[in-house]
Amino acid sequence: MTSSNHHAPEREPLLSSTSSGREDALSCSSPREGGELEARTSSASYLGKWLVSSSHGRSSSRQTSIIFRIAASMLSFVVLGMMVSTLGVMVPQFEAHYGLTDFQVSFVFLVWPVGYVVAAWLNSVIHLKFGQRGIAAIGPLFHVLMTTVAALHPPFPVLLIALAVGSLGTGILDGSFCAWAGGMENANVVQGFLHGSYSTGAAIGPFLAGTMLSVGHMPWFTWYYVLLGASVLEAAVLILAFRFEDSKRYRDDHEQDPLLEAQGETAADGKDTIFRHWVTWICAAYFLACIGTENAISGWIVVFMTRVNHASDYLASISSSGFWIGQAAGRLALGIVTHKVGVRTATIVYLIAALGFEMLFAAVHVPELSAVAIALLGFCLGPLFPSGVFMVTRLLPRELHVGAISFVILIGQVGGALLPFALGALAETLGIQVFQVVVFAQLVVTLLIWLAFPRLPPPSSPCEDRVE
Numbered sequence: 001m002t003s004s005n006h007h008a009p010e011r012e013p014l015l016s017s018t019s020s021g022r023e024d025a026l027s028c029s030s031p032r033e034g035g036e037l038e039a040r041t042s043s044a045s046y047l048g049k050w051l052v053s054s055s056h057g058r059s060s061s062r063q064t065s066i067i068f069r070i071a072a073s074m075l076s077f078v079v080l081g082m083m084v085s086t087l088g089v090m091v092p093q094f095e096a097h098y099g100l101t102d103f104q105v106s107f108v109f110l111v112w113p114v115g116y117v118v119a120a121w122l123n124s125v126i127h128l129k130f131g132q133r134g135i136a137a138i139g140p141l142f143h144v145l146m147t148t149v150a151a152l153h154p155p156f157p158v159l160l161i162a163l164a165v166g167s168l169g170t171g172i173l174d175g176s177f178c179a180w181a182g183g184m185e186n187a188n189v190v191q192g193f194l195h196g197s198y199s200t201g202a203a204i205g206p207f208l209a210g211t212m213l214s215v216g217h218m219p220w221f222t223w224y225y226v227l228l229g230a231s232v233l234e235a236a237v238l239i240l241a242f243r244f245e246d247s248k249r250y251r252d253d254h255e256q257d258p259l260l261e262a263q264g265e266t267a268a269d270g271k272d273t274i275f276r277h278w279v280t281w282i283c284a285a286y287f288l289a290c291i292g293t294e295n296a297i298s299g300w301i302v303v304f305m306t307r308v309n310h311a312s313d314y315l316a317s318i319s320s321s322g323f324w325i326g327q328a329a330g331r332l333a334l335g336i337v338t339h340k341v342g343v344r345t346a347t348i349v350y351l352i353a354a355l356g357f358e359m360l361f362a363a364v365h366v367p368e369l370s371a372v373a374i375a376l377l378g379f380c381l382g383p384l385f386p387s388g389v390f391m392v393t394r395l396l397p398r399e400l401h402v403g404a405i406s407f408v409i410l411i412g413q414v415g416g417a418l419l420p421f422a423l424g425a426l427a428e429t430l431g432i433q434v435f436q437v438v439v440f441a442q443l444v445v446t447l448l449i450w451l452a453f454p455r456l457p458p459p460s461s462p463c464e465d466r467v468e
Contacts, residue, residue: 062244063244063245064240064241064242064243064244068241069241069242070181070190070193071241072136072237072238072240072241072242073177073180073181073194073197073238073241074193074194074197075197075233075234075237075238076139076140076173076177076234076237076238077173077174077177077194077195077197077198077201078197078198078200078201079143079201079227079230079231079234080170080173080174080198080201081197081198081199081200081201081202081203081205081324082201082202082204082205082208082227082230083143083166083170083201083205083227084112084170084202084205085201085202085203085205085206085298085320085321085324086205086206086209086223086227087108087109087112087298087299088206088298088299088300088301088302088303088320089205089206089209089210089213089223089302089317089320090108090209090220090223091105091108091299091300091302091303092302092303092306092313093213093220094108094156094159094220097153097219097220098156100156101428102303102424102425102427102428102432103424103425103427103428104156105424106420106421106423106424106425107160107421108159108160108163109295109299109416109417109420109421109424110417110418110421111160111161111163111164111167111417112163112164112167112413112416112417113167113410113413113414113416113417114164114167114168115142115164115165115166115167115168115169115170115171116167116168116170116171116174116175116410116413117171117410118168118171119168119171119172119174119175120171120175120406120410122168122172123135123171123172123175123176126138126172127176127247127250128247128250128251129247130246130247131245131246131247131248131249131250132176132180132242132245132249132250133239133242133243133244133245133246134247135172135173135176135177135242136235136238136239136241136242136243136245137235137238137239138169138172139169139170139172139173139176139238140169140173140231140232140234140235140238140239141169141235142165142166142168142169142170142172143166143169143170143227143231143234143235144228144231144232144235145162145165145166145169146162146163146165146166146169146231147166147224147225147227147228147231148228149161149162149165150162150163150221150224150227151221151222151224151225151228152221153219153220153221171413175406177194178191178194179406181193181194195331195385195386196328196331196332199324199327199328199331200328202298202324202327202328203321203324203325203328204321205321205324206302206317206318206320206321206324207317207318207321208223208226209223209226209317210313210314210316210317210318210320210321211314211317212226213313213317214312214313214314214317215314273400274396274400274404274407277395277396277400277404279391279392279395279396279453279454280392280396280404280407280408282449282452282453283388283391283392283404283408283453284407284408284411284412285411285449286388286391286408286446286449286450286453287385287388287408287409287411287412287415288411288412288414288415289415289442289445289446289449290381290384290385290388290412290415290446291385291412291413291415291416292412292415292416292418292419292420292442293381293419293439293442293443293446294327294381294416295415295416295417295419295420296419296420296423296435296438296439296442297323297374297377297378297439298320298323298324299420299423300420300423300424300427300432300435301316301319301320301323301374301435302316302317302319302320303316303427303432303435304432304435304436305319305367305370305371307432308365308432308433308435309365309366309367309370310367311367311370311371312367315367315368315371318371319370319371319374319375322371322372322374322375322378323374323375323377323378324378325375325378326374326375326376326377326378326379326380326381326382327378327379327381327382328382329379329382330350330378330379330380330381330382330383331382331383331385331386332382333379334346334350334379334382334383335383335386338383338387342456343387343390343391343456344453344455344456346383346387347383347384347387347450348447348450348451350380350381350383350384351380351384351443351446351447351450352447353380354377354380354381354443355440355443355444355447357373357374357376357377357380358377358436358439358440358443359440360373360376361373361374361377361436362436362440384446388408389405391453391456392404392405392408393405394456394457395453395454395456419438419442422438423435423438426438
């Protein structure tokens with residue numbers, strides 16, 4: 001999530017099954033309908049101005065299907081999942097190729113949130129100057145640059161810079177498409193599609209990479225040729241899907257937003273408001289611990305399985321895939337349970353069960369059983385992320401949702417870098433066996449933070465009275 005999320009996202013009434021007064025009025029009041037005839041310029045002129053749209057230009061009246069745009073976004077999230085999840089598979093490969101220690105290789109995790117921080121500012125600029133098609137072109141471009149450099153297996157410092165560039169593309173696409181989906185009438189459904197696509201990519205990434213490296217005996221950098229091809233496909237599909245979403249259309253759809261008048265400058269009062277609610281800080285701490293735990297597991301599970309449980313490289317990679325498959329399955333299967341039991345109680349149960357499976361993982365050193373245990377652990381952790389988002393939306397006023405979620409997700413990305421990095425530093429001095437203790441401690445901290453959330457009010461209560 002990024003700072004562009006602070007702009008009220010575009011409403012897509014095509015997905016709406018119901019209409020709701022004020023929001024539908026906003027979505028139907030776009031002035032672009034009156035300019036359809038003028039917008040139909042010659043194809044040569046349109047292609048010449050494909051990317052750069054001035055504030056005085058006219059947006060095209062044409063638009064691709066919303067289903068096509070959602071499908072293109074889902075493809076992009078599959079690529080994002082593949083890139084993030086395979087870092088753990090690459091850790092032992094980086095160590096062997098570059099002669100690195102556990103502490104030195106941990107910097108691959110530390111550079112990842114750099115892109116998200118930069119994207120928090122850059123996203124707003126891209127939307128205002130180029131519209132959504134700028135996001136569709138620039139985000140994948142950073143992915144292509146990263147994978148091209150990594151495929152050339154450069155010196156390790158250069159590889160770190162490439163990974164930071166790739167994370168910038170990920171931050172741009174992640175924040176933009178989540179904000180766009182969040183502005184739709186059926187936002188929960190579309191968000192589910194996006195996060196499900198991410199989990200799918202995260203599950204197949206380690207499996208494919210492990211198969212290439214262990215079974216095919218290919219060098220590690222060949223995996224980045226695969227990601228390069230996926231990034232090129234991502235770029236082509238996104239550009240095709242969002243080719244008509246220029247800056248004029250974006251400004252028209254957001255003309256009610258006073259933030260645009262300041263050319264990307266945010267309103268101080270609106271930003272400060274989210275920090276006045278202590279629920280924001282609880283949720284930020286929760287995401288820091290939650291995402292940090294997930295990334296610590298996925299980042300170091302391959303190393304732990306090979307060194308401590310003496311698993312083959314292939315089985316270790318399968319364990320990483322199993323963790324992400326468990327997360328995807330848990331997010332899908334436990335959603336109904338969470339709805340019936342209640343998010344507060346259900347999440348407590350999931351975290352206690354996760355602690356149980358972590359103890360089982362620590363006690364059993366049979367590689368096959370350990371792989372099953374880590375998959376079950378991922379199954380229990382699956383619903384934690386959407387549960388945190390749900391708490392924000394129930395405990396904060398509606399107008400603060402986008403800004404607050406942007407902030408807590410950014411903090412979560414910081415945790416997703418710092419905790420794996422800290423685990424690598426500890427492994428350097430105490431041995432990789434510390435992996436089990438650190439993961440258990442992080443789960444306990446996550447549970448304690450979750451218990452700090454106030455009880456949810458009845459659904460009919462006004463948001464303004466929920467957090468004071």
